[in-house]
Amino acid sequence: MKKYSLKYILVAAAAILAVIFPFITGEYYRHLAILTLMYAVLALSWDFAARAELVSFAHTGFFGLGAYTSAVTFLKLDFPLYLSFTVAVLLTIVVAIALGYLTLRLSGIYFAIASLAFSEVLLVVALQLPKVTGGAMGISVPSLFGGMRVYCYGLILGILALAVVVSLYLERSHFHLAFSAMRTSPSVASVLGVNTVRYRLSSFTLSAIFSCLAGAFYVHYTTTTIPYEAFNLNIGVASMVMAVLGGLYSTVGPVLGAIVLKIIEEYMRVTIPYGYMIIYGLLLVAGILFLPKGLVGVQNKWKFLK
Amino acid sequence: MYAGQLFGQALVNGILVSGIYALAASGLALAFGVVKFLNLAHGEFLMLAAYFGIIVFSTYGLDPLLMTPVVFILFFILGAAYYKALVKPVLKAGELNQLLLTFGISIFLQNLALLIFGGTIRTISVPYRTHTISFWGINFGTARLFILLLSIVLLVLLYQVLQRTRVGRSIRAVSQEPEGAALVGIDSESVYLIALGIAVGFASVAGMMLSIIFQAEPMVGFNFTLKGLAVVVMAGLGNVYGVIWASLLLGITESFIGVFLPNGTGWSGAIFFLMILGGLVVRQSRVRTI
Amino acid sequence: MEILKIENARKNFGGVKAVDGLSFSVQEGEILGIIGPNGAGKSTVFNLLCGLIPVDAGRIVFLGEDITLLAPHKRCHMGIGRTFQICQPFKELTVLGNVAVAAVFGHSKPVHPGKVKKYSEEVLAKVNLSSKKDLYPAQLTTPDLKLLEIARALATRPRLLLLDEMMAGLLPGECDKILDLIKGINREGITVILVEHVMRVVRELCQRVIVMNYGQKLCEGCYEDVTGDERVIEAYLGQEETVAQ
Known part of the structure; x- marks a missing residue:
């Protein structure tokens, strides 16, 4: 009982801190916090796919797809912000389900390679369709909420809160059982009645939706992007490392990983240019070799059946 | 240039470049086929070798092609060490860990190169770099021709080793029937070590070639990993012999798209990804057994 | 009542005919044994029945419904349960x-x-x-x-339970416990098909036995009949799991 009450106090404190943070800090920290929250969304979204044993590089593609769809509909079709986000999400759902079906039988590394190829094809398409996307010159949108960082913070915190709710649901419902079973063996899971196709597609689609939302937020927040930035593999990699290092298959892990790594990154960025990506590489290697369960570890006991 | 000539030139360009693809991909295929290990950091060894070639050339004036035997041996040892230190611990840990580990190494090496060498593109100006010979109005870059020939020699050598030597037979045995190979007393551990050594060695030779006909930059390695993957996927995963025609297909397709499509060079970058996607999707119809 | 029927099922792996024109049916409530030398295709039959591997040709009918093209989880929902040889x-x-x-x-x-x-x-x-x-x-x-x-x-x-070599790797005493368990399960009305190498178990449990060899049905009948059949003895010659176990 004691352990639980402590946990709830910590969660409540974190939530309160998250809400009041922009009001007690300056612009620089607000900006940093916004990016951290965006990465937390991405890290969680990557973890959603990982839970169904999908090592996906597709979230890079969906991040870019979200960014470009919402920017283009906002600019060229004069959609209001919420509608441009909605269209981006809808398009993402369609693409994710199509890609999911196409790669249904691919497992492990084969799926990873295919998802990487998908992201890179999207990059080339963005570069090669300058009439729509602005090509290599990129695309610019007016600043979000007139540049009021507090509102931006509120929006991304809202998106993260949604992702956390989804994640908690996945962790505590029948999804958790299905995912755990599929991670050991999809065949055995299916013989025991798990509709593996459905769970695989839903985890992949959920992952895509939140990557897309992060991307759509990103472009409006930074007001400009180019294909090499929106489809930059480094963004995907960073969120992957955050999830792995924080602890896979959990809600706290990816969020914690995002916070820790973003702080390290910011420190590194100031001290050694380029250095922070080296750190990401090293942390990924070290994490896999020495800390396979991440910072939080897999705490099966918290979940289902208790 | 009339159309036939253009067609011929595109074909020749594609063939000339495919040798380097085949070298890079055969290492990837070997590691995948034998060790059942996908090395996403494969291209980074190629990138390191390219920089190595450039440094040695600019300091001592040694032609990279002449250095290939030495570089091969050096990188063979590097590959063996890589296996011992990093690959072996994750071999039993599952695919996710292997992928993330090698990807981490890849990112680390890319950005290390970026830190040390900067983002600028580097090339070597060997005397024959821009020299060409012409047949029927079609230009053959001398350097590229050399390199294609060298690739062919090396690939033939690899196949001969795989077919005719004791080591080669052990490698094939482990790749086809790991448990059976263990039963007849083949030490899979040393086979893995040799296979990864050869794989990295071949990547290094491709890297030396790269420094002559293309250029070295921190990202070039990953690009070659991806192209190598496209070749390996088309050849059939782990199939070392299928690498040749798949490399030819990739080289020629890229070349044709670059020449004949409007703004084609941009699209040719998407080709190998479509080949990966297509290749995997077609091959996935094989049903998983337990 | 007939609970399961498999008609002329075929499955090739590469050039190997793992299952080659196999037909049999199972009555509700019985315990059917499938025996045969290693590589006879017994486990493949289970994989075909539970849907992990699609048949190349042939038909599978369960509870009067054609389930040939049904996904594994749907077959499970209909009442086909199975265990795996390797846990x-x-x-x-x-x-x-x-x-x-x-x-x-x-x-x-x-x-x-x-x-x-x-x-x-x-x-x-x-x-x-x-x-x-x-x-x-x-x-x-x-x-x-x-x-x-x-x-x-x-x-x-499940209404039909497929048990794949439950006794492999067990001591005789442990076998007995599982044997009793299977009897109990069957008494509750669950039909059982078992693939088994331990002949004592087959003799004690199965009302009917199918002998497979090279993916085909060699013969069918009660335990005493099939183990006395000359073709069966011949098929088992040279195999380490002799009938005399």
């Missing part, structure tokens, strides 16, 4: 969690979410694993893992 527990889940997967997903009418835990515990009690419900599979012994396989299959509430 394949979900290693990230506890024993109780393993059974809960089957309880939650294994039937077209799912167990009420609030009752999953209680239901899973009941199934575990049936196979005598209650004391180990909170352990992880890595902490279990081989006999317990076999029991977990059975518990999971039972939790899907």
Whole structure:
């Protein structure tokens, strides 16, 4: 009982801190916090796919797809912000389900390679369709909420809160059982009645939706992007490392990983240019070799059946 | 240039470049086929070798092609060490860990190169770099021709080793029937070590070639990993012999798209990804057994 | 009543005919044994029946419905449960969690979410694993893992249970316990097909035995008849699992 009450106090404190943070800090920290929250969304979204044993590089593609769809509909079709986000999400759902079906039988590394190829094809398409996307010159949108960082913070915190709710649901419902079973063996899971196709597609689609939302937020927040930035593999990699290092298959892990790594990154960025990506590489290697369960570890006991 | 000539030139360009693809991909295929290990950091060894070639050339004036035997041996040892230190611990840990580990190494090496060498593109100006010979109005870059020939020699050598030597037979045995190979007393551990050594060695030779006909930059390695993957996927995963025609297909397709499509060079970058996607999707119809 | 019928099923792997024109049917309530030398195609038959591998040709009918093209999970929902020769527990889940997967997903009418835990515990009690419900599979012994396989299959509430070499790797005493368990399961009205190498088990359990060789049905009948058949003895010659076990 004691352990639980402590946990709830910590969660409540974190939530309160998250809400009041922009009001007690300056612009620089607000900006940093916004990016951290965006990465937390991405890290969680990557973890959603990982839970169904999908090592996906597709979230890079969906991040870019979200960014470009919402920017283009906002600019060229004069959609209001919420509608441009909605269209981006809808398009993402369609693409994710199509890609999911196409790669249904691919497992492990084969799926990873295919998802990487998908992201890179999207990059080339963005570069090669300058009439729509602005090509290599990129695309610019007016600043979000007139540049009021507090509102931006509120929006991304809202998106993260949604992702956390989804994640908690996945962790505590029948999804958790299905995912755990599929991670050991999809065949055995299916013989025991798990509709593996459905769970695989839903985890992949959920992952895509939140990557897309992060991307759509990103472009409006930074007001400009180019294909090499929106489809930059480094963004995907960073969120992957955050999830792995924080602890896979959990809600706290990816969020914690995002916070820790973003702080390290910011420190590194100031001290050694380029250095922070080296750190990401090293942390990924070290994490896999020495800390396979991440910072939080897999705490099966918290979940289902208790 | 009339159309036939253009067609011929595109074909020749594609063939000339495919040798380097085949070298890079055969290492990837070997590691995948034998060790059942996908090395996403494969291209980074190629990138390191390219920089190595450039440094040695600019300091001592040694032609990279002449250095290939030495570089091969050096990188063979590097590959063996890589296996011992990093690959072996994750071999039993599952695919996710292997992928993330090698990807981490890849990112680390890319950005290390970026830190040390900067983002600028580097090339070597060997005397024959821009020299060409012409047949029927079609230009053959001398350097590229050399390199294609060298690739062919090396690939033939690899196949001969795989077919005719004791080591080669052990490698094939482990790749086809790991448990059976263990039963007849083949030490899979040393086979893995040799296979990864050869794989990295071949990547290094491709890297030396790269420094002559293309250029070295921190990202070039990953690009070659991806192209190598496209070749390996088309050849059939782990199939070392299928690498040749798949490399030819990739080289020629890229070349044709670059020449004949409007703004084609941009699209040719998407080709190998479509080949990966297509290749995997077609091959996935094989049903998983337990 | 006929619960399952397989007609002229074929499956090739590369050039190898793993199952070559096999037909048989199963009556509701019986225990059918499938025996045969190694590589005869017995496990492939199970994979065809539960849907993990599609047939190249032929038809499978379960409870009067053609299930030839049905996905594994749908066959499970209809009432086909199976165990695996090599135990394949979900290693990230506890024993109780393993059974809960089957309880939650294994039937077209799912167990009420609030009752999953209680239901899973009941199934575990049936196979005598209650004391180990909170352990992880890595902490279990081989006999317990076999029991977990059975518990999971039972939790899907099957009408037909496919048991793949339950006795492999067990001591005689441990075999007896599982033997009694299978008898009990059958008494509850669950039809059983078992692939088995331990002939004593086949003799004690099966009303009817099918002998397979090279993917085909060599002969069929009661235990005494098939083990006396000359073709069967010939097929087993040179095999280490002799009939005399």
